Amino acid sequence: MTAVDVDLLRAVEQFIFREARLQDEHAYEEWESLWTDDGVYWVPYGGDDPDPETSMSIIYDNRSRIGLRVKQFLTGKRHAQTPPSRIRHVVSNVEILDDDGDEVRAGANFIVTESRERGLVTWAGRSEYMLRRGDDGGFAMARKKVVLVNNDRELYTLAFLI
Amino acid sequence: MAVTAPHRFDELIKADRVHGSLYTDPEIYEQELERIWYRTWVYVGHVSEVPQPNDYVLKSIGPQQVIMTRDRDGEIHLLLNRCAHRANQVCDAPRGNSSAFRCPYHGWTFSNTGKLLGYPFNSGYGGTEAKKSLGLGRVARVGIYQGFVFGSFAEDGPTLLEHLGPAHEAFDRLVRLSPEGEVELTAGWIKHKVKANWKMLVENETDGYHPQFVHASIFSVAKSGIGDLYGEKSTAVSRDLGNGHTENDLRPEFRRVGQPMGWFGTTPDRLPDYVSRMRAAYGEKAEEIMIDGSPHVMVFPNLFIAEIQLFVIQPTAVDETVQHVTAAQFKGAPDLNRRMLHQTIGSVGPAGFLLADDSEMYERNWRGVQERNPEWLVLARGMHRERRDEDGLLVGDATDEVPQRAIWREWRRLMEAA
Numbered sequence: 001m002t003a004v005d006v007d008l009l010r011a012v013e014q015f016i017f018r019e020a021r022l023q024d025e026h027a028y029e030e031w032e033s034l035w036t037d038d039g040v041y042w043v044p045y046g047g048d049d050p051d052p053e054t055s056m057s058i059i060y061d062n063r064s065r066i067g068l069r070v071k072q073f074l075t076g077k078r079h080a081q082t083p084p085s086r087i088r089h090v091v092s093n094v095e096i097l098d099d100d101g102d103e104v105r106a107g108a109n110f111i112v113t114e115s116r117e118r119g120l121v122t123w124a125g126r127s128e129y130m131l132r133r134g135d136d137g138g139f140a141m142a143r144k145k146v147v148l149v150n151n152d153r154e155l156y157t158l159a160f161l162i
Numbered sequence: 163m164a165v166t167a168p169h170r171f172d173e174l175i176k177a178d179r180v181h182g183s184l185y186t187d188p189e190i191y192e193q194e195l196e197r198i199w200y201r202t203w204v205y206v207g208h209v210s211e212v213p214q215p216n217d218y219v220l221k222s223i224g225p226q227q228v229i230m231t232r233d234r235d236g237e238i239h240l241l242l243n244r245c246a247h248r249a250n251q252v253c254d255a256p257r258g259n260s261s262a263f264r265c266p267y268h269g270w271t272f273s274n275t276g277k278l279l280g281y282p283f284n285s286g287y288g289g290t291e292a293k294k295s296l297g298l299g300r301v302a303r304v305g306i307y308q309g310f311v312f313g314s315f316a317e318d319g320p321t322l323l324e325h326l327g328p329a330h331e332a333f334d335r336l337v338r339l340s341p342e343g344e345v346e347l348t349a350g351w352i353k354h355k356v357k358a359n360w361k362m363l364v365e366n367e368t369d370g371y372h373p374q375f376v377h378a379s380i381f382s383v384a385k386s387g388i389g390d391l392y393g394e395k396s397t398a399v400s401r402d403l404g405n406g407h408t409e410n411d412l413r414p415e416f417r418r419v420g421q422p423m424g425w426f427g428t429t430p431d432r433l434p435d436y437v438s439r440m441r442a443a444y445g446e447k448a449e450e451i452m453i454d455g456s457p458h459v460m461v462f463p464n465l466f467i468a469e470i471q472l473f474v475i476q477p478t479a480v481d482e483t484v485q486h487v488t489a490a491q492f493k494g495a496p497d498l499n500r501r502m503l504h505q506t507i508g509s510v511g512p513a514g515f516l517l518a519d520d521s522e523m524y525e526r527n528w529r530g531v532q533e534r535n536p537e538w539l540v541l542a543r544g545m546h547r548e549r550r551d552e553d554g555l556l557v558g559d560a561t562d563e564v565p566q567r568a569i570w571r572e573w574r575r576l577m578e579a580a
Binding site: 043045046050052053054055056057058059060061065068069071072075076077078079080117118152153154155156157158159 | 349352355513
């Protein structure tokens with residue numbers, strides 16, 4: 001087993017935790033700024049790895065659609081988030097899966113508790129991140145894939161950022 | 163039973179309004195299952211979901227789980243997921259290919275036509291004679307139109323085509339958008355659950371009054387023209403197609419503009435492959451087909467053809483409904499299919515730009531109707547301007563509640579039928 005690069009792991013964790021906090025606090029524009037220009041935000045439906053080009057997904061946003069999603073929130077008339085859900089992510093089991101020098105692939109498990117007038121809903125699953133190193137030494141998100149444990153079953157509305 | 167007496171609905175359904183208890187009363191919900199869901203024709207699945215002999219897929223009719231199978235001869239069956247022995251579920255995979263279902267509890271095996279093939283240790287039943295009378299439960303009648311498979315638990319009743327009436331044209335209009343004349347539902351169904359009574363979803367599907375309000379957020383940022391189709395000045399009409407089937411007919415607007423593929427918000431040069439295949443397949447008629455576009459029709463009680471998507475409404479409790487949704491895919495139209503899938507994913511499902519907000523409305527509606535008064539929901543919009551079209555069907559303006567009144571007429575007819 002190769003030794004863990006603790007500094008890299010810490011840097012990746014900090015990015016992931018910050019992304020989760022921006023989602024929790026509905027800091028939509030700041031969250032959008034985490035993405036690369038070619039970012040892809042994917043929440044598949046019906047398994048771990050269906051083909052998003054031929055099958056339905058919960059979210060399959062290219063970069064312009066990520067921007068559209070944020071713009072819709074900012075109208076203040078996105079009824080499914082008016083008022084916004086109260087949410088908190090807990091992210092754990094962060095691992096570096098791959099690093100080619102330009103991009104780091106990382107995985108993590110998460111639990112999100114959502115509170116709306118309907119009641120509390122627990123969302124859980126695994127996220128995979130493709131984080132691209134920038135000139136400033138920081139990361140930007142080139143890809144985020146969110147696999148819900150129950151993504152083959154009936155789901156309530158999921159209008160917040162997961 | 164006093165609750166089923168016709169006068170009960172006299173008091174709860176008026177020409178211009180319906181009583182809130184029709185959505186909330188658990189007893190009425192139980193009656194709806196028996197009198198509507200387990201009697202009339204209900205959409206179950208599409209033949210393209212079981213393309214090969216011995217394919218099967220798990221579907222539903224309301225809370226009932228239904229296995230849709232294709233037997234080795236190609237015939238479609240709708241079987242109930244319950245062993246004839248001690249009621250264990252015989253099928254647990256969402257889809258697959260098998261000529262038989264073996265119950266995991268005691269090993270009884272059924273063919274995909276529902277017939278009992280055998281039980282272990284025959285001597286316990288004095289031989290194999292008892293097999294003949296013990297098969298899987300089934301939906302009594304299966305009807306297929308343009309590849310859409312419907313089931314009716316009633317042994318007798320109107321045929322599927324009688325039930326569809328003029329709404330059958332919606333299927334014709336849909337499939338002719340394929341250069342090969344066939345729609346395929348192969349992208350998988352997302353199941354989106356809401357805390358609301360199922361009728362709130364049915365009523366919303368052909369409600370032309372809500373888009374400008376519920377969907378203003380996405381229409382404004384996506385610079386979509388859809389909202390205008392449902393405006394005060396729109397020439398689109400709402401229509402009662404009979405038997406509870408309803409429509410928002412957008413063709414008058416599409417014809418006014420007269421642009422092929424305008425219904426999909428694009429132009430022929432953006433879909434060159436599709437357009438040339440359509441012209442090759444339909445000749446001069448292709449332009450009209452591509453201008454008229456896809457229907458917006460709610461087939462009572464559970465199939466909504468929403469231009470580029472199909473929705474299936476599944477009541478699971480008086481206060482819970484699952485809406486299944488998939489993208490329409492047209493055979494022989496790969497470039498259009500890619501775009502329809504991408505657009506569908508953006509629009510619908512739990513995170514959809516449109517459906518997340520519709521679902522919020524269903525749930526707010528459900529909470530609102532629990533309030534004690536006013537006890538009624540008003541469905542009067544456009545009553546003064548209802549008219550008959552050239553086919554004798556009742557129509558109203560784009561934003562009128564002609565469809566909602568039509569849905570309640572059929573609901574009442576079914577609930578009061580002997």
